[in-house]
Amino acid sequence: MGNHKIRGKDLKIINYKTNRAKSLAIDIMSMHYKHISKIEKLNVLKAVKNNPNEYLDDPILGVLADEFAEKEQLKAKEEIQLLRGSGDFKVFGRKHISSNAYRQMELAMSLPIAEKGALMPDAHMGYGLPIGAVLATKNAVIPYGVGVDIGCRMSLSVFDIQPEYLKRNRYQFKMALKEKTYFGSGGSLNIQQQHEVLDRQEFGYTPLLKQLHSKAVQQLGTSGSGNHFVEFGEVELQENNDLGMPEGKYLGLLSHSGSRGFGAAIARHYTGLARNQCLLPRQAQHFAWLDMNSDEGQEYWLSMNLAGDYAKACHDQIHLNLSKHLGIEAIARVENHHNFAWKEAGLTGEELIVHRKGATPAAKGELGIIPGSMATDGYIVRGKGESSGLFSASHGAGRKMSRAQARNSYTNSALKKVLSSQGVTLIGGGVDEAPIAYKDLNEVMASQKDLVDIIGKFTPKMVIMDKG
Structure with missing residues (x-):
């Protein structure tokens, strides 16, 4: 696969001049186009550069197209003006957040x-809102403020089994992960699956949802690429953990993924509608919103919630398929979205739309999971309901290196040494997801003590990801 990688010198040949355009191109190709040849990748990149306006609404290539598109003269409608000054927002862990x-x-x-x-301490640059941002709006929803992977979430099952059981049955657990999970775009598990979400009436409410039903059926119980994972590991619960379980160590199953191609298609469709209706200056076009009183706003809200429920259903199936195959049964579950929007009235007394783009809900008493990396601990947390943080917390450690930077500064052999030292078995994955690419989660957690209490810890021991 090394010969298929796009490098800076390749981009220079096709007249990519700025460092930002080159960085975006390398990251997008490595994450979303890794299974095509270098020539095909370069053809895509040339097409975006030569005809950027045709790609502005694309959820993947749109941010790159923005680098080349000339600002159009808006005649039919008046461009919406930004406020002269930025409103105040609370920042947690400013030293961890890039400029x-x-x-x-x-x-x-x-x-x-x-x-x-509010910005969480794991925040880093994203498409539209930063990853790790929380934004409350009045009577408007921003599709790109939710993100392309609608309802991306964490799900943890805890088993009344000692962690040593995983060591003694390592082969069975490894084969279960290989046979009962699927990662990447397209494809399916090729097993008969049922879930009540597939019978929801909402699938008949819009032409788009009708069209996407077959994709939802096909991809049920599968996971995406990038930082999505399924892993077995050790759960260590503290006293008063709110799970109704004694303090101690248990076997755990943790998964991270979202609404697959179903959610991505919804995001792409309604982002396009928002950008056509909400004419913002070029630098802010990814913040285009839909009025909640409009038909389009109501359609997106219904579709977003269905995609969120579908993301949960995918996790349900992942945990069911693996547990059933291994003959084990969970006694507790903790789960939370982190790419979603909610109607909430607790911040000002009036209803606001709260977008959490890579942020964990942390209302008072609300449980959630904040993972580390493939070889570092994550935490089970209980929200403190801190209003200055918009009842939120980080959704992970947060990247400190882009995927391209990680690949250029780290090797597979170095990754294997780290995994071996931590006793972690990795299936798939790559150096772009190596622990070195992430911030120190313990430092991140120290920056959000006002937002959450730690009630438990998850230590990964067997991890499966997309091949990278």
């Missing part, structure tokens, strides 16, 4: 619909 992510949040807070905002 470009901070500037993205400043831009978001200059939207006329922005009411409140």
Whole structure:
């Protein structure tokens, strides 16, 4: 696969001049186009550069197209003006957050619909809102503020089994992960599956949802690429853990993924509608919103919630398929979305739309999971309901290196040594997801003590990801 990688010198040949355009191109190709040849990748990149306006609504290539598109003269409608100054927003762990992510949040807070905002300590630059951002708006929903992977979430099953059981049955657990999970775009598990979400009436409410039903059926119980994973490991619960379980160590199953191609198609469709209706300056076009009183706004809200429930159903099936295959049964479950929007009235007394783009809900008493990396501990947390943080917390450690940077500064052999030292078995995955690419989760957690209490820990021991 090495000969298929896009490098800076390749981009220079096709007249990619700025460092940002080159970085975006390398990251997008490595994450979303890794299974095509270098020539095909370069053809895609040339097409985006030569005809950027045709790709502005694409959920993957749109951010790259923005680098080349000339600002259109808006005649039919008046361009919406940003506020002159950015509204205030609370930042947790500023020393962990890059300046470009901070500037993205400043831009978001200059939207006329922005009411409140917060940046979590794992925040880093994203498409539209930074990853790790929380934005509350009035009567408007931003599709890109939710993200392409609608309802991306964490799910943890805890078994009344000692962690040593995994060591004694290592082969069986490894084969279960290989045979009962699927990662990457397209494809399916090729087993008969049923879930009540597939029978929901909402699938008949819009032409788009009708069209996407077959995709939802096909991809049920599968996972995406990038940082999505399924892993077995050790759960260590503290006293008063809210799970009704004694303090101690248990076997755990943790998964991370979202609504697959179903959610991505919804995001792409309604982002396009928002950008056509909400004419923002070029630098803010990814913040285009839908009025909640409009038909389009109501359609997106219904579709987003269905995609969120579908993401949960995928996790349900992952945990069911693996547990059933291994003959084990969970006695507790903790789960949470982190790419979603909620209607909440607790911040100001009036209903606001709270977008959490890579942020964990942390209302008072609410449980969630904040993972580390493939070889570092994650945490089970209980929210403190801190209003300055918009009842939120980080959704992980947060990246400190792009995928391209990680691949260029780390080797497979170095990754294997780290995994071996931590007693972790990795199936698939790659150096772009190596622990070195992430911030130190313990430092991140120290920066959000006002947001959550730690009630347990998860230590990964057997991890499966996309091949990378």
